[in-house]
Amino acid sequence: MKIVALSCTQRRLPSLTDALLDAAVSGLVRELGDARVQRIRLIDHRIAMCEGEDTCLDPAVGRCTLDDDFEHVVGLAEGAQAMLLAMPVYAGNVPAVLKIFQERLKSFMNADRRPFGNLLVGTIVHSRTMLTEPALAALFPWYLRLKNRNVASACFTQHGHQDLTRTAATDLCVAVGRQLGMTLDAVRSPTEDRSAPPVVQSPGRTALPVVQSAARPRCGDAAGASAEA
Numbered sequence: 001m002k003i004v005a006l007s008c009t010q011r012r013l014p015s016l017t018d019a020l021l022d023a024a025v026s027g028l029v030r031e032l033g034d035a036r037v038q039r040i041r042l043i044d045h046r047i048a049m050c051e052g053e054d055t056c057l058d059p060a061v062g063r064c065t066l067d068d069d070f071e072h073v074v075g076l077a078e079g080a081q082a083m084l085l086a087m088p089v090y091a092g093n094v095p096a097v098l099k100i101f102q103e104r105l106k107s108f109m110n111a112d113r114r115p116f117g118n119l120l121v122g123t124i125v126h127s128r129t130m131l132t133e134p135a136l137a138a139l140f141p142w143y144l145r146l147k148n149r150n151v152a153s154a155c156f157t158q159h160g161h162q163d164l165t166r167t168a169a170t171d172l173c174v175a176v177g178r179q180l181g182m183t184l185d186a187v188r189s190p191t192e193d194r195s196a197p198p199v200v201q202s203p204g205r206t207a208l209p210v211v212q213s214a215a216r217p218r219c220g221d222a223a224g225a226s227a228e229a
């Protein structure tokens, strides 16, 4: 099973983002013996900004015409069923390198394939002092559009702990990877075509009796007044 590990830092190695992503990958591999992990560090590729011309949406063109590494990166993710995404917070939001990549993926809006889509996802967001949760939330419209399903996330801020790798952050990243691995394992059956995207099915549910709490007197009711008296 192929999994993309997408690092969205803009730093050279070693970076904290990559260290946390490594931890998540180790958790995933622990749960999924047959995981093939395709690492992608967006910053290591030349991915230019969308020029906003919508040339890609012209049916006669049908693709982005910018000449850079974008198509290559799209190809790296081909056949993946899941993704671990790790990113730092930059200026309160997703790093520019990821935003640029998200905008370029719009070129597939009218295409019959959805690169980086139909994936189960685990997400890790970290920052120095704040705004991890809003940055995580900023990913969700993108995930929804791509029909991705986020199954686990973790957010950390460094504050006094400059070296997050020496804190429980690492363990939580391992847990995100394990959760993604366990979910992938649960959704596949032995006969399933493993090249197809996984379909998450709700587990069989046992109908539970509806338990109603006893009627509660309203504030101001005579019964309530007498109980309080």
Ligand SMILES: Cc1cc2nc3c(=O)[nH]c(=O)nc-3n(C[C@H](O)[C@H](O)[C@H](O)COP(=O)(O)O)c2cc1C
Pocket (backbone or CB within 6 Å): 009, 010, 011, 015, 016, 017, 018, 088, 089, 090, 091, 092, 093, 126, 127, 128, 129, 130, 131
């Ligand atoms: C351009 C830039 C903007 C940043 N903006 C924020 C921010 O808004 N909030 C915050 O808490 N940390 C911010 N940081 C700190 C990073 O989130 C933090 O240092 C992170 O660990 C960097 O991870 P990396 O080493 O993998 O790039 C910013 C860092 C940079 C380089």
